[in-house]
Amino acid sequence: MASLHRDIPINASADSVWTVVRDFGAVQKLAPGVVVESRLDGDARIVTFANGNVAREMLVDCDEARRRLVYAIRNERVTHYNASVEIVADGANSRLVWTVDVLPHEIAPYISSQMDQAARAMQQALGGA
Numbered sequence: 001m002a003s004l005h006r007d008i009p010i011n012a013s014a015d016s017v018w019t020v021v022r023d024f025g026a027v028q029k030l031a032p033g034v035v036v037e038s039r040l041d042g043d044a045r046i047v048t049f050a051n052g053n054v055a056r057e058m059l060v061d062c063d064e065a066r067r068r069l070v071y072a073i074r075n076e077r078v079t080h081y082n083a084s085v086e087i088v089a090d091g092a093n094s095r096l097v098w099t100v101d102v103l104p105h106e107i108a109p110y111i112s113s114q115m116d117q118a119a120r121a122m123q124q125a126l127g128g129a
Contacts, residue, residue, distance in 0.1 A: 086098075
């Protein structure tokens with residue numbers, strides 16, 4: 001299994017970043033330009049990306065105390081996709097720690113490149129570092 005990790009510095013408080021991250025149905029606010037639309041469908045969000053891909057992301061957990069959101073995807077392209085986003089205080093600023101575990105291995109380079117694009121968008125939207 002490929003495990004992909006991004007540790008993204010954000011020039012904003014952990015509480016203000018968490019307010020955006022925890023809004024599971026509004027991921028387009030978190031990564032504008034990469035995500036063009038999202039809508040809730042029960043415990044899932046349907047996410048439309050700028051490249052035209054659409055994903056159904058299932059909410060696994062939203063832990064307010066740890067500022068940690070976990071979601072999963074299962075579709076014809078991925079047999080396993082589990083992701084967590086955790087917001088960690090770093091002085092007056094914060095870090096967004098994003099981990100994705102994915103199978104098959106062959107899709108990892110594509111997921112990694114998408115994570116890089118999203119990381120830049122998140123950093124800009126939340127507070128560039």
